[in-house]
Amino acid sequence: MLNENFLRLSQNYLFSDIARRVREYKEENPSARIISLGIGDVTQPLPQASIDAMHRAVDEMASADTFRGYGPEQGYAFLRQAIVDNDFTARGIDLDIDEVFISDGAKSDCGNIGDIFSTDVTVYVTDPVYPVYVDSNVMSGRSGEKLPDGTWSHIRLLPVTAENGFVPQLSDLNTADGELEGALIYLCYPNNPTGTVISRDELKKWVDYALEHSCVIFYDAAYEAYIRHDDVPHSIYEIPGAKRCAIEFHSFSKTAGFTGVRCGYTIVPKALTVTASDGTEVHLRDLWNRRQCTKFNGTSYITQRAAEAIYTPEGKAQVRRTVDYYMQNATFLRENLQCLGYTVFGGEDAPYVWLQTPLREGSTTERISSWEFFDHLLRDLNIVATPGVGFGPSGEGYIRLTAFGRREDYEEAIRRFEMIK
């Protein structure tokens, strides 16, 4: 009676492994001052506009005349309209609010979106990758067999490494057996964990491919607010035709510090249809709407008012200041590590810096492994990073550093890196 797919998941979670190692080190070294640049949680407070909006919303809940009970499962129109106006219309993208679904966060939506697809399709993910994409597909029985190297037969990996400029290559798709027709392709840009981006031209290749092969792209734009360069798309819908092949996920977590108050949104365009086995064209929007109406009851009204407030002029200025603060951390980290001779990627349009581990002493080709370098940083510098290999095999030889910490921690971290040079 069990869904035994759950039993096929690794018992080890990346972040609990890290937490255990840190805990053990602390027990042995209680006086160590650990700097955590590992988990991607934010540290700056919410924008004041959101704080003010939440106080007002809380007061509304205190009186029967202004109390709000169940809201629409899809989210309140006030927030959906603000999203359409600011995140899409302002960028030349036409959307209707019926294509916007407010949720309690992009993790929920990325995890639940599989509900509306069959379990016999092939899944493509970039490698390294956010673990939720893979684990949620294993749980639902879409992963196929587990292979000797720990990967899955129906979850294909698209390597993104220094060698290909961190851009997934169409040539890495498996064209042998026709399994590409109707595949699900996860793309996350700006990318977690590598902190790298995709240009409009490169993204267009994927949209064109998806249209030609009836694939659906899941485009995770959670880090869109960190984009600084003009040739980097903020939304996949900037690419012509994307509304007919892509679902896009957004989060307020990293944009406006909502990791603790929970809000994100998902776009399922009305133009996105899939042919059912009886030949009818089915709107994925209608299926997702039914999924949400049946298994979700909307996100907190108070949270939705907080999200609406980030689109006010004050809110926008406050969000910009916080994003700039984190991006200054990224720049500081990236530039100083480069000065110290490290090879680093990302961190220009994203809050993550992807550091290539140094060459092994005496070798000109072999690099220190992710976990070895993790242990070195923990033990010798008291800095916690995330081993790249924890995100997939192509992450071996890298570690991820986040820019979401406090400035003084980055200054201290660099002082420690300098000490061992």
Place this chain on the structure above:
Amino acid sequence: MLNENFLRLSQNYLFSDIARRVREYKEENPSARIISLGIGDVTQPLPQASIDAMHRAVDEMASADTFRGYGPEQGYAFLRQAIVDNDFTARGIDLDIDEVFISDGAKSDCGNIGDIFSTDVTVYVTDPVYPVYVDSNVMSGRSGEKLPDGTWSHIRLLPVTAENGFVPQLSDLNTADGELEGALIYLCYPNNPTGTVISRDELKKWVDYALEHSCVIFYDAAYEAYIRHDDVPHSIYEIPGAKRCAIEFHSFSKTAGFTGVRCGYTIVPKALTVTASDGTEVHLRDLWNRRQCTKFNGTSYITQRAAEAIYTPEGKAQVRRTVDYYMQNATFLRENLQCLGYTVFGGEDAPYVWLQTPLREGSTTERISSWEFFDHLLRDLNIVATPGVGFGPSGEGYIRLTAFGRREDYEEAIRRFEMIK
């Protein structure tokens, strides 16, 4: 590539059908003063203790020193501990906080719990029933074939009607084909939609049966706060052995007016194990934990502080006052309808009154249908109810009235009922 199970769901939602009929009537009769006793949403404001707690929590989010980012996926220990102490220890039930999972509401958990079970088990639901139990199983492919009467081959209905005192009968289980082994049984008490309850003695029969046949009971206790009689269990874990066969869902929506701020919790006891196909005993708690860690990121910190506050002495008193207010509505409605000659059930330990429709004129056996009586109430009394048949075939001949409205609306509703006597 679609999950075509979605295409098997009825296109008609009960509540959107009702909304359409009400809208059409209003367009024809713009001056009508409609009283809505239909949808089960609350109308009274949140307890002041929760309002105060939310203001404090919002202020914490305004400063980097007190800001809270990602919380535990399972919920904060402060809330889990308050739940264990007040809802369980105080009733003689031992629970560990690791058995408590905080969520954004019971609807999400009731809908998502199916993720951890296989799709080839039989499902039992009482009839009439909360539609989420059925629809979520249809979506996941657990429903089997659609039968000519609109029901499903693998979703068995257990009638609860006046004839059996609204108590599901073990004798209605289909024992013919061994499909009971490992079945999933949904029980909701106090019941939505009938407003009736189950005694400890009757519930014990189901626990004993589930233990004997390795079934899992999903016990939805969302309306537990409305119980007034001592012989009615507040939790299935009051029954010996239930920790080995039952998952229990709770909601703060109806207890404390949280329909708009979203919080509930689910208990998955550590003692609840299921045998996997390789013979190992698997703890459902571990599977649910993995599901939540992968596809959920906790509910709002601010909301969790609001929920914690209802367990303070002031919070408890405020919740009690609101629950009493609604129950006085239920009593007023029930007693007055009885005086007027209607046959009514429920409303004694639950915020729903289940009214049997009158006999058809000239008949001594045939009752007016649910939808006919709905139309009569809408057109002749301008009262909106919910047709019982919308909850399942055994709801035919009943309508549901909720007690969550304002007192003055019930007084006016009864005046209108009196006019047509």
